[in-house]
Amino acid sequence: xxxxxxxxxxxxxxxxxxxxxxxxxxxxxxxxxxxxxxxxxxxxxxxxxxxxxxxxxxxxxxxxxxxxxxxxxxxxxxxxxxxxxxxxxxxxxxxxxxxxxxxxxxxxxxxxxxxxxxxxxxxxxxxxxxxxxxxxxxxxxxxxxxxxxxxxxxxxxxxxxxxxxxxxxxxxxxxxxxxxxxxxxxxxxxxxxxxxxxxxxxxxxxxxxxxxxxxxxxxxxxxxxxxxxxxxxxxxxxxxxxxxxxxxxxxxxxxxxxxxxxxxxxxxxxxxxxxxxxxxxxxxxxxxxxxxxxxxxxxxxxxxxxxxxxxxxxxxxxxxxxxxxxxxxxxxxxxxxxxxxxxxxxxxxxxxxxxxxxxxxxxxxxxxxxxxxxxxxxxxxxxxxxxxxxxxxxxxxxxxxxxxxxxxxxxxxxxxxxxxxxxxxxxxxxxxxxxxxxxxxxxxxxxxxxxxxxxxxxxxxxxxxxxxxxxxxxxxxxxxxxxxxxxxxxxxxxxxxxxxxxxxxxxxxxxxxxxxxxx
Numbered sequence: 001x002x003x004x005x006x007x008x009x010x011x012x013x014x015x016x017x018x019x020x021x022x023x024x025x026x027x028x029x030x031x032x033x034x035x036x037x038x039x040x041x042x043x044x045x046x047x048x049x050x051x052x053x054x055x056x057x058x059x060x061x062x063x064x065x066x067x068x069x070x071x072x073x074x075x076x077x078x079x080x081x082x083x084x085x086x087x088x089x090x091x092x093x094x095x096x097x098x099x100x101x102x103x104x105x106x107x108x109x110x111x112x113x114x115x116x117x118x119x120x121x122x123x124x125x126x127x128x129x130x131x132x133x134x135x136x137x138x139x140x141x142x143x144x145x146x147x148x149x150x151x152x153x154x155x156x157x158x159x160x161x162x163x164x165x166x167x168x169x170x171x172x173x174x175x176x177x178x179x180x181x182x183x184x185x186x187x188x189x190x191x192x193x194x195x196x197x198x199x200x201x202x203x204x205x206x207x208x209x210x211x212x213x214x215x216x217x218x219x220x221x222x223x224x225x226x227x228x229x230x231x232x233x234x235x236x237x238x239x240x241x242x243x244x245x246x247x248x249x250x251x252x253x254x255x256x257x258x259x260x261x262x263x264x265x266x267x268x269x270x271x272x273x274x275x276x277x278x279x280x281x282x283x284x285x286x287x288x289x290x291x292x293x294x295x296x297x298x299x300x301x302x303x304x305x306x307x308x309x310x311x312x313x314x315x316x317x318x319x320x321x322x323x324x325x326x327x328x329x330x331x332x333x334x335x336x337x338x339x340x341x342x343x344x345x346x347x348x349x350x351x352x353x354x355x356x357x358x359x360x361x362x363x364x365x366x367x368x369x370x371x372x373x374x375x376x377x378x379x380x381x382x383x384x385x386x387x388x389x390x391x392x393x394x395x396x397x398x399x400x401x402x403x404x405x406x407x408x409x410x411x412x413x414x415x416x417x418x419x420x421x422x423x424x425x426x427x428x429x430x431x432x433x434x435x436x437x438x439x440x441x442x443x444x445x446x447x448x449x450x451x452x453x454x455x456x457x458x459x460x461x462x463x464x465x466x467x468x469x470x471x472x473x474x475x476x477x478x479x480x481x482x483x484x485x486x487x488x489x490x491x492x493x494x495x496x497x498x499x500x501x502x503x504x505x506x507x508x509x510x511x512x513x514x515x516x517x518x519x
Contacts, residue, residue, distance in 0.1 A: 019172070019180055022181075030319075030332065037331070038333055049356045051228075052357060055111070055382070061105045061374060062217055064081065066081055066140060076153075079500045080151065083101055084140070091134050107123050112449045121371065141503065144367040144371075146277045147250075147277055149253050149255045156255075162206040170183075171208060173206075176213065180318070182208075184316045188315060196284070197283050197284050199280070199283070200271040201272070202260065204258055214255075217366050218366070224385075229389065233385050235298045240384050242403060242405075242419055245275065245365065246409075246415040247435075247467070248364070249472050250368060250369070253276075269481065289313075290313045292341050293342070295408075298400050305346040308340075309336055309340045320332045327350050342363070345361050345363065346359070347360070347361050364407070368473065369506055369515040370506070380439070383442035383446040383449070384445055391424070419434060439460055469516070480494075480501060484497060
């Protein structure tokens with residue numbers, strides 16, 4: 001662990017002081033205020049404040065930055081991870097995320113109808129196109145992916161993820177953004193001795209939560225028209241989580257230097273999981289006594305959703321400044337919700353009473369090869385949330401334990417695993433029959449939202465292509481690495497070459513193409 005240097009990238013002179021201020025917050029008072037806020041929120045829910053006359057959709061979209069290769073000192077540095085200057089994020093209109101290499105876009109919420117969906121896709125493309133131009137001026141490119149695998153030039157991934165400094169006894173991750181919340185997680189009284197990343201043939205210990213910065217994702221949001229109906233939609237979301245995750249798997253490999261020294265290339269390929277992003281988030285943030293990331297249980301009432309946030313363990317009790325926004329009336333609960341990580345989670349907020357909303361945030365999907373593929377998942381999730389509850393689709397009768405098993409099977413094996421489903425006729429199905437039923441109802445949900453059949457098929461076509469071809473982004477990556485090994489290459493170079501090809505193909509198709517164009 002290094003001594004503190006205020007010139008370390010991403011750190012401000014007062015970061016350690018701000019972390020200490022957070023650590024001085026009385027945990028008992030924080031919990032008491034969160035509980036009081038919950039009663040305020042539940043009263044507003046009972047009064048119908050969170051009811052709306054229509055469904056709304058939104059999207060959070062994370063990226064990481066890499067060198068575009070123009071100024072690379074050697075071939076090994078091409079498409080290496082890069083830190084994004086904070087001033088550049090401001091020019092892009094993007095937000096900072098955990099790592100200095102991250103950038104996040106949040107779309108403007110839109111009604112779930114043909115115009116709203118087109119607006120979502122157009123906004124992503126317009127803002128990303130402008131951001132790519134900004135990044136190019138710095139010799140970098142933004143990448144949509146599930147996990148990066150080429151570390152910054154001249155550094156190992158292990159160094160980048162574990163490097164930390166101390167300032168007055170406060171541990172600070174060198175390559176983490178100056179978000180006080182994330183830094184405080186490593187310094188509180190309940191913080192574990194280390195944060196451990198655990199996956200097949202990979203083990204890493206760090207002083208901070210920085211290993212979580214390996215991963216990037218998309219997070220579709222679906223706002224329910226009536227808050228009391230949120231549990232029913234939520235429980236359907238749990239049943240679709242495994243199948244949609246399976247189609248979206250895109251992180252089969254870690255950076256080469258994170259693998260155990262005695263692991264062979266064949267073992268890495270044979271034993272590795274298709275969506276290691278799930279394992280990273282769970283193992284790192286569940287280190288110690290806290291279980292912060294999990295596949296959640298079914299909900300009975302909307303008030304249960306509020307109570308779960310209250311009951312969730314608190315790692316970082318942070319003070320809250322209350323303003324005159326409507327949701328400032330439950331600001332401490334909202335702050336606690338910020339570290340309530342579940343793969344599907346309810347959200348309650350709104351700047352005013354008229355904009356108060358209850359929605360479902362769907363978190364299993366990794367960043368995808370193209371914008372069209374990402375929007376396909378947003379549209380599919382929205383269509384399913386629109387159709388399945390209205391139909392009382394029989395899959396709601398799928399045991400929660402089976403839904404959870406589907407989720408982790410999808411994490412390990414993608415759509416090639418044994419996922420279970422109940423179709424519209426009440427029959428237990430799997431494989432192609434599962435996806436036929438799933439995508440038909442996603443299409444019908446989009447039709448209910450006003451899309452023409454042509455429009456609905458357009459949004460879902462990238463997912464249908466994955467079902468028809470049996471090829472996910474994880475499959476594509478594995479095939480490239482295996483081909484290089486079969487030609488006599490070593491694992492590290494094969495992995496780098498695959499990742500470079502991924503970035504290069506994406507540079508040609510990110511805004512206008514689709515993953516199916518790659519093969």
